[in-house]
Amino acid sequence: MISTELALGLTRTLFLVAVLLQSIENAALARMPIVQNAWSWPSIARDAAGLPHWLRQSFDLAFSRSGFFALTILQGLLAIAALAGIFDGLVYPALFLSLFLSAIRFRGSICGGSDSMTLVLGSAFAVHALFGETSAADHWLLAYIAAQSTLSYLISAAVKFRSGAWRSGRAVREHLVDSDYDVPARVRLALQPPAFRSTLAWLTMLFEASVVLLYAVPAVAPYWLALGVFFHLANFAVLGLNRFVFVWIATYPALLWAASQF
C-alpha cells in the first residue's frame, strides 16, 4: 500500500529529476555542431509551413541556435523551481510548454517514446496545477499516469506477440545485432545462439504483458516494479536508452498506487 500523498510526491520528484537530466542533455545537444547543422531550424521550418505566420515567427525566435539553448536552460531552471516548490501553479504549465517546444524543435521528438512519456507526465502535472490540487484531482492524476504507463507495456507486448519476427526471436537479432544501435560487442557476441535470442524475445514479451499482474495480484507489485527497474537498466546497458530509465521509473509510484486500489 502507498498513500495518495506519498505516491504523488514521489511521482512528482522523480519526474522533475528526469526533466532536469533531459534539460542538461538538451543544452549539450543544442551546442553540438552536428546537431546544429543537421537539424538546422531554417531547414526543419519547412515542416511548419502550414502553421499560422505568428506561430512560425515565434518558432523562428525560440528555435534559433541561441533561442533553443536558452529554452533548455529555462527548462532546467523550471524543473529546479518545481523541485523547490516555487511558483507551483505556473511552473508546471510552463515546464510542459518547454518540453513540447523541445520536441517540436526536433520534428516531434528528441528520443522517441521517452519524450512521449515525459509529455504525458508534463501535461498531467500542468492540468493538475491549473485545476487545483484537490483530492479528486490527485486521484485522477495518478490514475492517468498509471494508465499510460500500463498501456506502454501492454501495447508494446501486444505488438510483439503479433509479430512473427518477435515470436521466433528474429527481431532480437534485427534490433540488437543487425542495427545501428550502439550495442556493446560482447552483447552482440552473446546473442549469436538463436535459442538465446528466442528466449530473450519471449522474456521481454512476457515481462511487458505481465504488467496486468499489478491489478490481478496487487501483492506482486513491489517485485514487478523491481523487475521493471532491472528491465530499463538492461535497456540502457544494451541499447543506451538512458532517458527511458528515469521517466518510466517516475511512473512507478503511480503504478504502485493504482495496484493498491484493487
Next chain:
Amino acid sequence: MRSTWGLLSSLLPNWRFFGDVSAGVRTHYRYGKNADSLGPWQPLFVSLARRPWHLFINPQGTARLLAISAFSRLLEESQSFAQRPQDFASTVSYLIAEQLVRAEVPAGPTQFQFKIATAKEDVFVSKVHGVTP
C-alpha cells in the same frame, strides 16, 4: 500538412516499441575523389564507449539515437516517394540524413554517398553528393 502534424507527434503516445518496419537495417556510407571512384561501404555509426554516468547524462548517445531515428524516418518516407525519387532529395528528412553523413566524411574526398541496407540487400541508396554543399 502531414509534416506539420509530425511536429506534434510526441503529443500522441505511440507505445509500439520495436514493432517498426525498419528493423534489421544499418546505415553505410562511402566517399572518394569523384563519383566513379568511391571507396568501400563502411558503417556510418561507430561504437561509443558507454560509461556508468551515461545513465544520467549522455548527449553523444542521445545524438546518436536522434540520428538513428532520422534514418529510420528517411526510410519510411522514401516509400511514399517511390514514383518520384527526384523530389525526395529535397525533403527535410533527406537533407538531415545528408548532413549527418557529410559530417563524417574526412578531409580530402570531394564526393560521398550513403545507403540503408539489411544483411541481404540495399533498401535505400542515396545520390552521390559533393562534400561541399
